[in-house]
Amino acid sequence: MAQGNLDSNGDITCPTSIVGESSSANVNAGLDRLRINSADENDDDGAVQITCFSDLSDDLTLHFQIIRLHKQIYAWIGCNSAKFGHLYAAAPTRPNNMVNVTSLLGGASDNTGSGIARRIVLKTGLNVVLACNIPKDSPMLEAAAEKKLVSKLIDLGYTKSKI
Amino acid sequence: MDASSAPFPVPHKKLSLDIQGNKTDIVICSYDDHFLVIATQIGSMGTTLHARKEEGVSIHPTFSVSVIFGKRDEPVLVACARQLIEHISNCGSSRPLVLSLGLKDHSVGTLKGVVTAVIANRLW
Numbered sequence: 001m002a003q004g005n006l007d008s009n010g011d012i013t014c015p016t017s018i019v020g021e022s023s024s025a026n027v028n029a030g031l032d033r034l035r036i037n038s039a040d041e042n043d044d045d046g047a048v049q050i051t052c053f054s055d056l057s058d059d060l061t062l063h064f065q066i067i068r069l070h071k072q073i074y075a076w077i078g079c080n081s082a083k084f085g086h087l088y089a090a091a092p093t094r095p096n097n098m099v100n101v102t103s104l105l106g107g108a109s110d111n112t113g114s115g116i117a118r119r120i121v122l123k124t125g126l127n128v129v130l131a132c133n134i135p136k137d138s139p140m141l142e143a144a145a146e147k148k149l150v151s152k153l154i155d156l157g158y159t160k161s162k163i
Numbered sequence: 164m165d166a167s168s169a170p171f172p173v174p175h176k177k178l179s180l181d182i183q184g185n186k187t188d189i190v191i192c193s194y195d196d197h198f199l200v201i202a203t204q205i206g207s208m209g210t211t212l213h214a215r216k217e218e219g220v221s222i223h224p225t226f227s228v229s230v231i232f233g234k235r236d237e238p239v240l241v242a243c244a245r246q247l248i249e250h251i252s253n254c255g256s257s258r259p260l261v262l263s264l265g266l267k268d269h270s271v272g273t274l275k276g277v278v279t280a281v282i283a284n285r286l287w
Contacts, residue, residue, distance in 0.1 A: 047179070047188070048177055048179070048188040048190060048203075050175060050177055050190065052171045052173065052175070053171075054169075054171060054172075063171065063172055063173065065171075065173055065175075065192070067190055067201065069188070069201075069203060069206055069207055069208065069265075070206030070207070071205075071206040071207045072206070072207040072208055074201065074208060076173070076192075076194075078172065078173070081172075081195060082172035082173050082194050082195040083194060083195045083196050083197075084194040084195070084196055084197035084199070084261070087211075087231075087261065089232060102232075104211060104231045104232050105213060105231060105261070127207065129208055129211075131199075
């Protein structure tokens with residue numbers, strides 16, 4: 001039974017803190033669980049977080065590596081091998097929220113990765129450096145890899161707002 | 164979903180240490196045909212360099228280092244890449260190096276600290 005006092009009007013006032021220690025502990029535990037889902041093992045905002053995973057589909061193995069720095073994301077996509085591939089940097093640019101991409105390594109003749117990098121920035125608002133060895137002229141593979149990478153970035157809670 | 168029990172094909176190491184008073188995060192990854200080293204104090208990759216051993220017939224190898232993104236007027240960054248690619252070569256690997264340095268100060272002390280830390284945790 002909740003403790004209460006009668007005030008001058010005859011109404012019962014109940015201190016709001018008396019909800020029961022067990023239920024507030026449950027609320028706190030629930031909040032902790034929610035935070036753990038979106039944060040990583042380190043609560044330190046500046047710590048580097050590395051996520052590696054692979055995905056098998058249609059006889060192909062796609063490997064993904066995401067390195068989260070405080071203000072930037074580095075990602076690598078490997079198609080059946082651990083070759084580095086071509087390197088691109090992409091970022092949203094002010095003032096009109098466009099995306100710019102540049103090729104850093106590998107030349108511009110094969111721009112499979114540059115499209116992926118550009119669309120990652122469009123969908124996540126992040127500053128991205130992407131290394132990708134997906135062969136050119138494979139639009140389905142490119143789309144599948146991009147979809148998995150973007151959904152993982154969203155799951156990990158790394159995204160900012162879409163552009 | 165992935166049912167493979169094979170380990171992830173790219174080994175990596177991550178460490179965090181203090182270099183000349185600045186907290187530095189270092190990540191080293193070993194791909195099939197490259198090494199990637201990221202050393203950052205500023206939360207982003209900073210200046211990116213590419214260093215490789217030149218093909219040649221002479222006994223002493225020569226190396227080529229170029230800045231592919233970022234500051235092109237900081238010789239300390241180029242020196243850092245040069246030292247690391249030479250170390251990689253001396254350890255027997257001819258894989259090129261992609262090095263990202265996001266440093267708050269470009270002093271020789273910081274350079275030495277980064278090179279020492281990377282070599283101590285190398286994957287080659």
